[in-house]
Amino acid sequence: MEPSSSAHADSFCRDRLPPPSLRPEFHFDLPELDYPDRLNCAHRLLDDSVARLGPDRPCLLTPDDRWTYGELLLRAGQVAQVLTEDFGLRPGNRVLLRGPNNPWLVAGWFGVLKAGCVAVTTMPLLRAAELSEVADISRPALAVCDHRYTEELDATGRAGTAPDLPVLTYGASGPADLTARCAAKDGRFTTVATAADDVALIAFTSGTSGRPKATLHFHRDVLATADTFSRHVLRPRPDDVFTGTPPLAFTFGLGGLVVFPLSVGASTLLVEQASPEGLAGLVEEYGVTVLFTAPTAYRAIMAAGAVGRLAGLRRCVSAGEALPAAVWEEFHAATGLRIIDGIGSTEMLHVFLAAADEDIRPGSIGRPVPGYRAAVVDERGDPVPDGRPDLLAVTGPTGCRYLADPRQAAYVRNGWNITGDTCVRDEHGYFWYVARSDDMIVSSGHNIAGPEVERALATHPHVAECGVVGAPDERRGMRVTAYVVLRAGVPAGGATVRELQAHVKRAIAPYKYPRAVEFVPELPRTGTGKLRRAELRARAGGEAVPPA
Template sequence: MIYQRFTEETVDEKGRLTGISFHPPEHFNFAFDVMDELGRTKPDERAMVWLSEAMEERVFTFGDFKRESSRAAHYFANMGIGKGDVVMLVLKRHYQFWFAVLALHKLGAIVIPATNQLMKKDFVYRFNAARVKAIVCTCDGTVADEVDLAMAESPTVELKICVNGERPGWRSFDAEYGAFPGEFPRPAPEEAPDNEDPMLMFFTSGTTGYPKIAAHSFTYPLGHVVTARWWHNNRPGGLHFTISDTGWGKAMWGKLYGQWLCEDCIFTYDFDRFDANKILPLFAKYHITTFCAPPTMYRFFIKEDLSRYDLSSLVYSNTAGEALNPEVFRQWKAATGLTLMEGFGQTETTLTVGNLLGAEPRMGAMGKPSPQYDVDIVDENGRSCVPGAVGEIVIRTDRGKPCGMFIGYYLDEALTKEAWHDGMYHTGDTAWRDEDGYFFFVGRTDDVIKSSGYRIGPFEIESVIMEHPSVLECAVTAAPDPVRGQVVKATIVLARGYAPSEELKKEIQQYVKKNTAPYKYPRIVEFVEELPKTISGKIRRVELRQEAQK
């Protein structure tokens, strides 16, 4: 596999990864060193199976991506986009996203993937915070409308380019880029970006404030070797499906770098709204072999009658993005025979903790630290916690920055130092580990509930509540209490066929008392139609806490 040119791995007698080091050449560039090389040596091998919302199918080879990204690179360069320029892509799951990303890498530009759910004020903030020069987005929907509304307050934006249509005042990518040559020369070393120059930036989820801009360097793609090879189990000849919009960091985990470093093929379904009944038949039709989705998607899957669907092509399944409830773990295994291999990471990193290939997962555990990172759990004074004690997950960097970890928060030294100091990057997530080194997620540092002297992690209660058949989604937060300081509150979205009632509320409370320590049961239960979420789909517990304060 091509990634082996840039890495050195050590494995134990059972074939499990025990160590990895990275050796990128000077001026490493994924578009040239990986994709163009695969386009040259394996031009006819499929790299992506793409399916439109209307179920129209297209298959792209490595040769196709080499050619089309070169045309796009010439096209962008012709408009004045070059090294160091910041370009935002709002392209959902349209195949032009991959052409554009690779093209911008070839130019040494900085890519910002973004979601199509942004509104005018979101664009204004992002354009100005990142000093965006060009925007490439879809013509359909409201995205281009919101961009146009934002332009009066966005002085750095010079170019507007749209795909899948034409629009007054915008350049048309589809109509124009194809006229350019299908070969793009690699720049001379003195003109090429350095390995630690910014290549890709993500706006973080922003669960508590304005999103930060996590900047990654040109070596970032190599950091996903562990993600793809040792967690997703990607290899040549497979077909990998990660459910994620390209506007989120998870798309880079499962829809681009690592899979192609492993010479695997990527499956992309360009749907607008998640529909389990449309997605489940695709596994058999396309013989999908490996799959990754957040627990929320699995929760929707297991609410269906999975016996109606042929999932036998799947050999491996993963989950990340939020903590995995044991009930989802059990029901997925019962239906498919597959163990859900959980993983943990952030926008600022690649996979940092996970159940890697050959691991023996433990119920409720995120797994063990990846050999790529020096991960620890520390107390408020920065000391390593003993097994069983809850602390903050940190990455120790006193011996160097791991490949795949972010450079810092773009143009914000203060925020970078707030999270990354004294040789440690502070994730803001809490966990505990057992005697064997397995990590168990607790929650964000500000999510922990302090009630009558107890410290209660919301996830453990949510996991019990999720076992109840009436519950589709839930969020556990603190609510103020004059006697206990705080009490546990559960905000619940009910599954189809259930209606809110006092009887159901008491039934859920009794279920929690029976299945975990009684002091953890939710003294307040509220039924809602939907939970407040960020545009990345993460539950905004801060909003629920603020509501409880009123």
């Protein structure tokens, strides 16, 4: 697609797009990906849904509240009025959003986009130094924040180089709060006619150097995730009720809890916080039919004996980390449900490899989602034979655009998005995850994937969860080291270590077994459930472990 004439008066994002030579190849093979030059994804998802289905349709549910599509449209229009009339924001200005998954965060996101601004949604658990870095990179004009989460945001000026950021709270009392300001507006707002290739959102992802990477996504990209993975793999229905655990700042959560349900007129249950057992109870209570969460939650629901509460589900989606075949099989045996395992990235916006229903091969991450192409390539970018592990490369209607970041040249090579994952493609076109490319453990000349050892360990009945990394070793170069959370009642002694080691030797090549096993009460995880491998590597190397 040729660049369109931008509607952004503030050209900050467009000025910081990667140069054309460093952008990935984009292709729009499906007819539904033929978007018009003028496109605002908020209008397409919300205004068009109301026009098509009516305003009284249930949209956003919580344990305490219920908004219809018409109410969300009204409040999104009011938010856009507050941003433009009260704060003078112009199209292209960035707005930082901070809060847990609740209706006002969604209204804020839609209001930002309807005003032609750029949404910068942040994880609610970020601390002041992290928020300062986000603000320093994205330069927001305003922060819209849940009133319970302002303390760290207020401290950003002291924590870094970002200028003081004006903060507009929501959910508090008083005339200055967003909710009070919205009540004084009529909600009649004409959505800004953004270009399809105007930046709609900046999503942040961790960088190995410590400095986060800001990924730029267009309005058409947001809709492309619904018109590829959701339409062709998930296949939602208007009567579906969605829920899940990923924060809306995590693009997996944005798609699964906002974009996909609203694209078909379905409703979504927003949960600020819930244990796995509590999540299962909400699924039962609210008649949830589509669940988005991480492998850890599926394991925990089974461990809690709560799978009976999932009887109403028809779709389960897993992403964020590899889903072991043993967990898939155990969950299928307990529920009859086939978990849709997919792999995506913040750089690609959502899932690009997946399979559903009879097309699933347990343990595989599936095949290219319609609209995407994938290959396994070597360092030169040449395809490698099926069965050989190497770098995963992807192209499609979405792709990596870092904001003024030299790491763009490493992620995009020869037009391909090189995701940082090591995979194998089999003769049937299925892809099998091996490890993150930087998670390979080279021990005595052998390449050993930590996640492969984890999958073997996870099949032992004593193991609740585990993480495997390499530790420095003078003789071997690296030593395979496992951190294991045992199930209740299992003794954490030498006999258990030896039993687990023997189990791994029986399950996979014996040279891959963990030569060191340490029992821990819990594993370090991100707010989205991903294992913090960097912390485990630091611990294995005897380094000081940074606070979570």
